[in-house]
Amino acid sequence: MSLAADFEQAQTDVKQLPSRPANNVLLRLYALYKQGTHGDADGKRPGVFDLVGRAKYDAWKSVAGTAREDAQRQYVALVTDLRA
Template sequence: MSVGEEFAQAQVDVKKLGARPGNDVLLKLYALYKQGTQGDASGSRPGMFDLTGRAKFDAWKNVAGTDREEAQRQYVELVRRLQGR
C-alpha cells in the first residue's frame, strides 16, 4: 500500500477509535493531517479569544517544514499507535 493509501485509511480508522484521544494527541493528529494535505500553515494566527483556533494553528506551525509525505507517514504511525498496533 502506498503512503497516500495508508494515509486515507488512517483517516477512516481514526474515526473508529474506541476512546477519544486527549487534546494533545488530537492537536498532533490535526497538525499532521493539515501538513500532509496542505503543507505549511499560512495566514495569520487566530485572535486571542479563539483559543481552539490558536491551539490548532500553533500545532500546525510546529510541524512546518515537514514534507507532505513524511507528515502523512507520521499521521499513519500515530493512528496505529492509538489503535494499539
C-alpha cells in the first residue's frame, strides 16, 4: 500500500484500539496527525486557562520541521505498535 493509504488506514485503526492510550501517547498521535495533514503549527498558543488546547498546541509545535511524509510514517508506526 502507499503511504497515503497506510495513513488513512491508521486513522481508522486508531479509533478501534482495544483500550484508550495514555494522554502522552494521545498527544503524540495528535501532533503527528496534525503535522502529517497540515504541516507546522501556526497561530497563537492557547491561553493559560485552556489546558487541553495548550497541551495539544505544544505537542504539535514539538514536531515542527518534520516533513509531512515523515510525520505520516511515524503516525502509522505508532498506531501499528498500539494495535500489537
